[in-house]
Amino acid sequence: MNQSNKTPKTSFIKSLGRNLREMKAFRKSLYLAFLFTVIAAILSSVAPSKLSDLADEISKSLTVDFEEMGKLSQEIGLNLQSENPQDLQYDGKVISLDDQKSYMNILSELKENNISLVERDELSEDQQAMLLDSYKKFPQSIINIVEPSLDMDAVWSIVKLLIVIYIGSFAFSYIHGLIMAEVTNDYAKQLRSDVSDKINKLPLNYFDTNQIGDILSRMINDVDQVSFNLGDSLGTIVSSTALLMGSVVMMFSTNWMLALIAILSSLFGFLFTGIIIGKSQKYFRTRQKVLGEINGHTEEIISGIEVVKIYNAKEETEEKFDELNNNLFSSSVKSKFLSNMLQPLMNFIGNFGYLAVSIAGAIFVSKGYISFGVIVAFMTYVRLFTNPLSRIAQALSALQASAAASDRVFEFMDEVELSDESHLTNYLDPHDVEGEIEFKDVVFQYPSNDQPTIKGFSAKALPGQKIAIVGPTGAGKSTMVNLLMKFYEISQGDILIDGNSIHTISRENIHDLFTMILQDTWLFHGSVRENIVYNMKDVSDDELMTLLDFIGLTHFVKTLPEGLDTIIKSNDSVSAGQRQLLTIARGMLKDAPFLILDEATSNVDTRTEEVIQEAMDKLMYGKTSFIIAHRLSTIVNADLILVMKDGNIIEQGTHKELLAQKGFYADLYNSQFSLN
Incomplete structure (x- = not known):
């Protein structure tokens, strides 16, 4: 399997923008x-x-309020220069005339020593020390006004x-x-x-x-x-x-x-x-x-x-x-x-x-x-x-x-999706389908291939027939089944189900019409019951046990510690044959008019294959069945055998008819018994 080599090259801004658009909800x-x-x-x-x-x-509570001191000095100066100096009422506090005179005398001494309150940041250390000593000499009434205080x-x-x-x-x-x-x-x-x-x-x-x-x-x-x-x-x-x-x-x-x-x-x-x-x-x-x-x-x-x-x-x-x-x-x-x-x-x-x-x-x-x-x-x-x-x-x-x-x-x-089928209104009820399928000049080419895999394939399956598809590896057998199931879109031609073009029927409807049992087994982490009744409702234990008896799984289930409720994994003490039987039981439980078996008995022994083959014959009764098989001994009783090679049918007929032709099928069949 090859991995895509594409590497995102979206810019950081574009990636962020895309995320924001995705978050619109x-x-x-x-x-x-x-x-x-x-x-x-x-x-x-x-x-x-x-x-x-x-x-x-x-x-303010850590330093003297020199701004307030300047205002106070101006008020006191005006009062002392007046004709009738008297006690001064300032900020709710009384300053006596003597305190005013004492305060102004101290300021005069500072001025004589070139100490200015306005330019105090430019004073020398000695001048700043003198300013501090002068502050200590201020009258108490002055200190109460200009001393630092915290306004709580x-x-x-x-x-x-x-x-x-x-x-x-x-x-x-x-x-x-x-x-x-x-x-x-x-x-x-x-x-x-x-x-x-x-x-x-x-x-x-x-x-x-x-x-x-x-x-x-x-x-x-x-x-x-x-x-x-x-x-x-x-x-x-x-x-x-x-x-x-x-x-x-x-x-x-x-x-x-x-x-x-x-x-x-x-x-x-x-x-x-x-x-x-x-x-x-x-x-x-x-x-x-x-x-x-x-x-x-x-x-x-x-x-x-x-x-x-x-x-x-x-x-x-x-x-x-x-x-x-x-x-x-x-x-x-x-x-x-x-x-x-x-x-x-x-x-x-x-x-x-x-x-x-x-x-x-x-x-x-x-x-x-x-x-x-x-x-x-x-x-x-x-x-x-x-x-x-x-x-x-x-x-x-x-x-x-x-x-x-x-x-x-x-x-x-942003990967390319399957085509939108919301406009398709044609619906086939699984219980009303008669079971006729016709391939009409079907051509299919994988996107990664230069040449078509299926080249003008034509065949017709009548209701209730058992159709076997045989051929060498790479002949296109599984591809035909995938086209029939609409897993891939056909490039040219058409497939008709009871005369209805596959192009007019939705994939979900087609999947309801088919029971498909594959060579590759798939079991999920769950009980035996859950694996068999996968996506099917109202299945009783009696129905399950009858089905298990039908295909020979009863002994296996009874050996499990909790029977049908035993939790299993695809690789947990379950043999390849037992896994195959469980997937076959799952397929047999689905009631659909068409049956596809893609090498469904390849992982079981000959005796088990005979048991399953007998069960399959009963299962296929009244259903149109397609069987892909490499062991040709398993399809000798098919109503019609289609022999494929290089993407087309080269021979078709019953087992006896094809042997009588002594062609490609006869060579394939006889090669099974050849010792050379």
């Missing part, structure tokens, strides 16, 4: 989640400005607002997380359902040309990768973008100079992020592709482990696995290395931003351009600005893996 929930995360981001952006107010309020009412007002902001931000973020978790799981469920539905819509040719393990990898690993990363990443990107924009707006509204410094110091991180994403995306795609190849290789080896052991192919299979494993390791290391560079890069940018803001902020405070609270706010804003960048970088890294996985899922979803 969840748009309302997504919009609501995004709204909540934006509100949470806005609240987080507003909080630093309130922290700045809180810092400024606290800083203002502090508590800001603290309460901050608590509300932080609680609100947490609540909206929490609700956003709940919604996104539900959306993510629902989307994964939808993807799995879509993939499952797609499997039933694909032609058999797809499964003939692709490894089953790779298909399973797309359905399980890739879907899990999409659901695991996509939901969280989308929410992270939206919330981080909102927080990023909010912090930028608040930074500029607080101080445009520091805002420019903080942003410019972090801006070049975007450039490196884009470069890294472009480099790593191809490795994510390769990783998912090789993972599918490993699953396909492993599935093939495990299913054929007996052959591997018989032919001592351990080294060969290990070499192939090691090659694929090394490819997976290489692509995983490269993709992870590049994507993991994003986080330390953004941390470096964040730290660089802290440093730039700290240096510039210190200079601006010393110049009196900003207050200490502005620096506190900007230290928080730098974190709010760089953290979203870091989280966006992480989300983009996760989205890369999700995009690579979704490419493979959507590549599978």
Whole structure:
């Protein structure tokens, strides 16, 4: 079985866009989640400005209020210069005339020593020490007015607002997380359902040309990768973008100079992020592709482990696995290395931003351009600005893996399907079908072949006839059955069922008309009863036991520990012949007007074959039957034998008639008894 070599080459943006389109059923929930995360981001952006107010309020209690001192000095000066100086009422407090004079004398001494309250930041250490000593000499009434004090009412007002902001931000973020978790799981469920539905819509040719393990990898690993990363990443990107924009707006509204410094110091991180994403995306795609190849290789080896052991192919299979494993390791290391560079890069940018803001902020405070609270706010804003960048970088890294996985899922979803048959209204009731089938100049060519496999095939089966189809390997026997079951669409010609063209009947209707027992047995993990009554309802135990007696399975079932309720697997203490009998029992339970046996007795011994053949003769009574057989001894009693070679009928007739012709059939039949 060859695996498709197609590799998804969809761009990261297109993959993300496709996922968003596929999530249209969840748009309302997504919009609501995004709204909540934006509100949470806005609240987080507003909080630093309130922290700045809180810092400024606290800083007032740590330093002398020189601004208030200047106002007070002006009031006292005017009062002392008036014609009738008197005690001064200021801010609800009384300052005596003597205290006023004493205060002004101290200020005069400071002025004589060139100490200015306005330019106090430029004073020498000695001058600052003199200013502090002078402050200690101030009258108590003056000190009560200008000494540092903490306005607890203002502090508590800001603290309460901050608590509300932080609680609100947490609540909206929490609700956003709940919604996104539900959306993510629902989307994964939808993807799995879509993939499952797609499997039933694909032609058999797809499964003939692709490894089953790779298909399973797309359905399980890739879907899990999409659901695991996509939901969280989308929410992270939206919330981080909102927080990023909010912090930028608040930074500029607080101080445009520091805002420019903080942003410019972090801006070049975007450039490196884009470069890294472009480099790593191809490795994510390769990783998912090789993972599918490993699953396909492993599935093939495990299913054929007996052959591997018989032919001592351990080294060969290990070499192939090691090659694929090394490819997976290489692509995983490269993709992870590049994507993991994003986080330390953004941390470096964040730290660089802290440093730039700290240096510039210190200079601006010393110049009196900003207050200490502005620096506190900007230290928080730098974190709010760089953290979203870091989280966006992480989300983009996760989205890369999700995009690579979704490419493979959507590549599978975009495969060409079987033709739509919703317009077909012709329905054949299985109970009313007479049983006539006619092939009229049927031509069929596999998509991957240059020449037709079936070339102008024509034959007619009358109601109740047993039709045997024989011929060498590759003659087209199984292909004819697949065309009859409409597993493949015929290229030219027609097949008529009771005079109704197969083109006018849906596949589901055709499948209801046929019981098909194949050479390849299939048992699923379940009880004996479940395997026999597969997709059939209202089957009693009495009916089952009668059927088991009919085909000789009663002894086998009675030896099982729980009888019909015993859980079995296709490879769990069940021989090839017993598996064949169980699948035959399943087919015999279905009441359909047509029967197809494709080497159905190839895995049973001669004695069991005789028992089954007798049961088959009873089963085929009144049904139009098609038997594909290599052991020609099993079809000597067929009503009509069609001999195929190179995709066409070269002989037809009964067993005796074909032997009498001494042609190709006679040679095939007699070769069974030849010793040479």
